[in-house]
Amino acid sequence: MRRAVCPGSFDPMTNGHLDIIGRAAALFDDVYVAVLVNESKRSLFEPDERIAILEQGTQAMGNVKVEAFVGLLVDFCAERSIDTIVKGLRAGGDFDYEVQMAQMNRTLSGVETVFVPTAPQWSFVSSSLVKEIARFGGDVESLVPSYVLDRLARRLSGPS
Amino acid sequence: MRRAVCPGSFDPMTNGHLDIIGRAAALFDDVYVAVLVNESKRSLFEPDERIAILEQGTQAMGNVKVEAFVGLLVDFCAERSIDTIVKGLRAGGDFDYEVQMAQMNRTLSGVETVFVPTAPQWSFVSSSLVKEIARFGGDVESLVPSYVLDRLARRLSGPS
Amino acid sequence: MRRAVCPGSFDPMTNGHLDIIGRAAALFDDVYVAVLVNESKRSLFEPDERIAILEQGTQAMGNVKVEAFVGLLVDFCAERSIDTIVKGLRAGGDFDYEVQMAQMNRTLSGVETVFVPTAPQWSFVSSSLVKEIARFGGDVESLVPSYVLDRLARRLSGPS
Amino acid sequence: MRRAVCPGSFDPMTNGHLDIIGRAAALFDDVYVAVLVNESKRSLFEPDERIAILEQGTQAMGNVKVEAFVGLLVDFCAERSIDTIVKGLRAGGDFDYEVQMAQMNRTLSGVETVFVPTAPQWSFVSSSLVKEIARFGGDVESLVPSYVLDRLARRLSGPS
Amino acid sequence: MRRAVCPGSFDPMTNGHLDIIGRAAALFDDVYVAVLVNESKRSLFEPDERIAILEQGTQAMGNVKVEAFVGLLVDFCAERSIDTIVKGLRAGGDFDYEVQMAQMNRTLSGVETVFVPTAPQWSFVSSSLVKEIARFGGDVESLVPSYVLDRLARRLSGPS
Amino acid sequence: MRRAVCPGSFDPMTNGHLDIIGRAAALFDDVYVAVLVNESKRSLFEPDERIAILEQGTQAMGNVKVEAFVGLLVDFCAERSIDTIVKGLRAGGDFDYEVQMAQMNRTLSGVETVFVPTAPQWSFVSSSLVKEIARFGGDVESLVPSYVLDRLARRLSGPS
Numbered sequence: 001m002r003r004a005v006c007p008g009s010f011d012p013m014t015n016g017h018l019d020i021i022g023r024a025a026a027l028f029d030d031v032y033v034a035v036l037v038n039e040s041k042r043s044l045f046e047p048d049e050r051i052a053i054l055e056q057g058t059q060a061m062g063n064v065k066v067e068a069f070v071g072l073l074v075d076f077c078a079e080r081s082i083d084t085i086v087k088g089l090r091a092g093g094d095f096d097y098e099v100q101m102a103q104m105n106r107t108l109s110g111v112e113t114v115f116v117p118t119a120p121q122w123s124f125v126s127s128s129l130v131k132e133i134a135r136f137g138g139d140v141e142s143l144v145p146s147y148v149l150d151r152l153a154r155r156l157s158g159p160s
Numbered sequence: 161m162r163r164a165v166c167p168g169s170f171d172p173m174t175n176g177h178l179d180i181i182g183r184a185a186a187l188f189d190d191v192y193v194a195v196l197v198n199e200s201k202r203s204l205f206e207p208d209e210r211i212a213i214l215e216q217g218t219q220a221m222g223n224v225k226v227e228a229f230v231g232l233l234v235d236f237c238a239e240r241s242i243d244t245i246v247k248g249l250r251a252g253g254d255f256d257y258e259v260q261m262a263q264m265n266r267t268l269s270g271v272e273t274v275f276v277p278t279a280p281q282w283s284f285v286s287s288s289l290v291k292e293i294a295r296f297g298g299d300v301e302s303l304v305p306s307y308v309l310d311r312l313a314r315r316l317s318g319p320s
Numbered sequence: 321m322r323r324a325v326c327p328g329s330f331d332p333m334t335n336g337h338l339d340i341i342g343r344a345a346a347l348f349d350d351v352y353v354a355v356l357v358n359e360s361k362r363s364l365f366e367p368d369e370r371i372a373i374l375e376q377g378t379q380a381m382g383n384v385k386v387e388a389f390v391g392l393l394v395d396f397c398a399e400r401s402i403d404t405i406v407k408g409l410r411a412g413g414d415f416d417y418e419v420q421m422a423q424m425n426r427t428l429s430g431v432e433t434v435f436v437p438t439a440p441q442w443s444f445v446s447s448s449l450v451k452e453i454a455r456f457g458g459d460v461e462s463l464v465p466s467y468v469l470d471r472l473a474r475r476l477s478g479p480s
Numbered sequence: 481m482r483r484a485v486c487p488g489s490f491d492p493m494t495n496g497h498l499d500i501i502g503r504a505a506a507l508f509d510d511v512y513v514a515v516l517v518n519e520s521k522r523s524l525f526e527p528d529e530r531i532a533i534l535e536q537g538t539q540a541m542g543n544v545k546v547e548a549f550v551g552l553l554v555d556f557c558a559e560r561s562i563d564t565i566v567k568g569l570r571a572g573g574d575f576d577y578e579v580q581m582a583q584m585n586r587t588l589s590g591v592e593t594v595f596v597p598t599a600p601q602w603s604f605v606s607s608s609l610v611k612e613i614a615r616f617g618g619d620v621e622s623l624v625p626s627y628v629l630d631r632l633a634r635r636l637s638g639p640s
Numbered sequence: 641m642r643r644a645v646c647p648g649s650f651d652p653m654t655n656g657h658l659d660i661i662g663r664a665a666a667l668f669d670d671v672y673v674a675v676l677v678n679e680s681k682r683s684l685f686e687p688d689e690r691i692a693i694l695e696q697g698t699q700a701m702g703n704v705k706v707e708a709f710v711g712l713l714v715d716f717c718a719e720r721s722i723d724t725i726v727k728g729l730r731a732g733g734d735f736d737y738e739v740q741m742a743q744m745n746r747t748l749s750g751v752e753t754v755f756v757p758t759a760p761q762w763s764f765v766s767s768s769l770v771k772e773i774a775r776f777g778g779d780v781e782s783l784v785p786s787y788v789l790d791r792l793a794r795r796l797s798g799p800s
Numbered sequence: 801m802r803r804a805v806c807p808g809s810f811d812p813m814t815n816g817h818l819d820i821i822g823r824a825a826a827l828f829d830d831v832y833v834a835v836l837v838n839e840s841k842r843s844l845f846e847p848d849e850r851i852a853i854l855e856q857g858t859q860a861m862g863n864v865k866v867e868a869f870v871g872l873l874v875d876f877c878a879e880r881s882i883d884t885i886v887k888g889l890r891a892g893g894d895f896d897y898e899v900q901m902a903q904m905n906r907t908l909s910g911v912e913t914v915f916v917p918t919a920p921q922w923s924f925v926s927s928s929l930v931k932e933i934a935r936f937g938g939d940v941e942s943l944v945p946s947y948v949l950d951r952l953a954r955r956l957s958g959p960s
Contacts, residue, residue, distance in 0.1 A: 642802075642827065663912060666883075666912070667802065667884060667912065667914070723826075724827060729899070729915070735895055739889070739917045742917045743917060743919075743920055746919075752823060752826070752827065752916065753916075753917065754827070754914040754915065754916055755889070755914065755915040755916075755917075756912065756913075756914055756915075757899045757902045757903060757913065757915075759903075759906075760903055
């Protein structure tokens, strides 16, 4: 039984995230989506809402479970017998940092990291770009599922 | 008639910026310099002063117009029938992020982005380095025009 | 009147090449496609056939002309009053080399190079990958136009 | 049942290769090591010897099988119901090319590629460096297993 | 007499820092370790404690001196007749920024920068990763000397 | 007494090479320029001519010595008590490969490698670009010293 985790802030989940989680679900027996709760960093969506969105997005995948996490990812893994971290890789940029984290996590705990290249059509999509565009009324319909669109509209029109 | 925009914070304009704007002015019929006004990010110069500097720098180029912008660059482009974004590329670093933005802008609105490599002698010049050096009394005479030097001196000696 | 050139080996033209040539044709008044003839490097298609393919692919674009070239690209430009080189950029890899060439060409002759990011769906397509796949009977239908498929089949089944 | 393949030239296998194969063997039920036979490229070791070395190196891993392959990796995968390609990633360099290949293989056949970062201590080891050092009498004892040392010595002293 | 400086925040010093300082001490007659004091950036350790740690780490190297610095590194160099800056380079990421800084420093003052690649086993270690792991109770014993471990424990358990 | 080596093919020496050798000569007591003689690789200039050019270029530097070398650079270093390799780094491209070589050389022999960033104005100059341009009659006057120009003209007009 092989267990993996897809960690991230998912603020909010994009089509790119869904693509990577779906690939992880095909590669592993069990997949956890670990939603990083970082109180010193401001987020648009509360952890509960980020989790609700992810649960909606992954409900058709039978082997995916969404949970919040605080602290070290390697501790999250140890408590759930997860031995692999799955990360999506967008072209370029953050690759070197990701490898650094992967080496560190492996040294700390033996947890392995595998990288899956993001599908070309999502390679330019990130949560922060989605939020920036939506904030100024731009159209992000092709970048997130419809139920995220609704929540983005509500969140951005409400009191901040 | 081909119209392009050179977007940026220009806080303040450097010799590197001038070089890229000049190249854009040679390639396109009309060039807008769009000065990003981001109220949540602290800048050294107010938008008006950044615009004044750019107007001084580009006054010899007959087809360049400087304007402030708030919001999405693709909206700025749509309102002015601009179909091309011109970005200078310094060696390495931010290339991957820039391509991501370019793909996003193209998906959102059809606006194209073209990249022009920065001239070697300016490839290491950025506004933030200029400010950091000037702040501690270093000499930035070779990195910005003389009228920027004066304004830097005044701004940094005054109350912050 | 602004004239640009899209240089390359085009052995053979792919959907990615067509995408970049089409963008150049939208940005400039006149676009030359310059087919590099390098006798010391083995190619699958003769220059004439590579040109024929490109002409078929660009016939709907009214401002594109295909020509062979030998020697220095800057000389090709000088003879035709071309002042801009347009290059497609695939994620990562060859960017640094391309900037080096761009600086060199600018120093030698004043010809400017602009880079256009390849559309995400073609960002992984190259002539050499297409040939390698086709050589072993793989399906490249989604990577090149149909008239290239036919020529690939004929070329690869014939005497080498 | 999840099956993966570790492709390569393995001319010869290094400690870095062994590290990656071992990680793949821990992540998947069955692992094939696919030794690329490319007749147009000169190799130091014949395919049979490269396979023999790999079999010696992986004999303690119960779920690893070594085979030669010619042609397209996606065909090798289809014939053996392999759905994942595992690649080791050394710092930097070839990452962009690898992502390009991964996207291509996925488009051609649906086979997924996952990347595993090479352990830091092997991140600078490659077959070609090993051969170059050994050729001039340098000491590669820390880079390959002892049985590869012997074969290198024999191969490099014999008629070339 | 050749003098070099190893600049950084050292918040706190890691085994990777020690490795680079040791190499600089072997290459140059005199080596300064310059501890950047940046009052607008929050640090875990006060400058005095960061200096104390560095002095403990370098006491066996006879030609190393630790000092705080505020302002421009090139001024620090000018005041001490230092003509070379030594930087450790971890795989990838910050290389382009570092080269930009190096060009800038050279233009400003003639001070040269040389880069020394970090030893593979420390290539993934950074002060911020060490702090993040320690903050959540992770084990950083292999990443920093024992006397840093103690201080980390005290600092992180105390009032923040 | 600190000794360094600047290795390379120098086929032919460019202004960029001269810049790096000059910097090495300022940093170290003794500097060797090691001209790689690789009989399986075709060069434009014979080793003797490449050495003659380098000697002409470095004659004003009192502490530089030019020699041919065959085999492993670490052996060249060991025989001459050289403990540091100096490499110029052009923006981007070959950095990862260079770090790999540096780690390897350090593991093999303890010889350290330091990287010096190429001056911006030479960052796009390489021997192969110079040769390619000169071959087609392009002007490389700003890229190599005058005595290299003469030799290039003679070499390229003669029988190849």
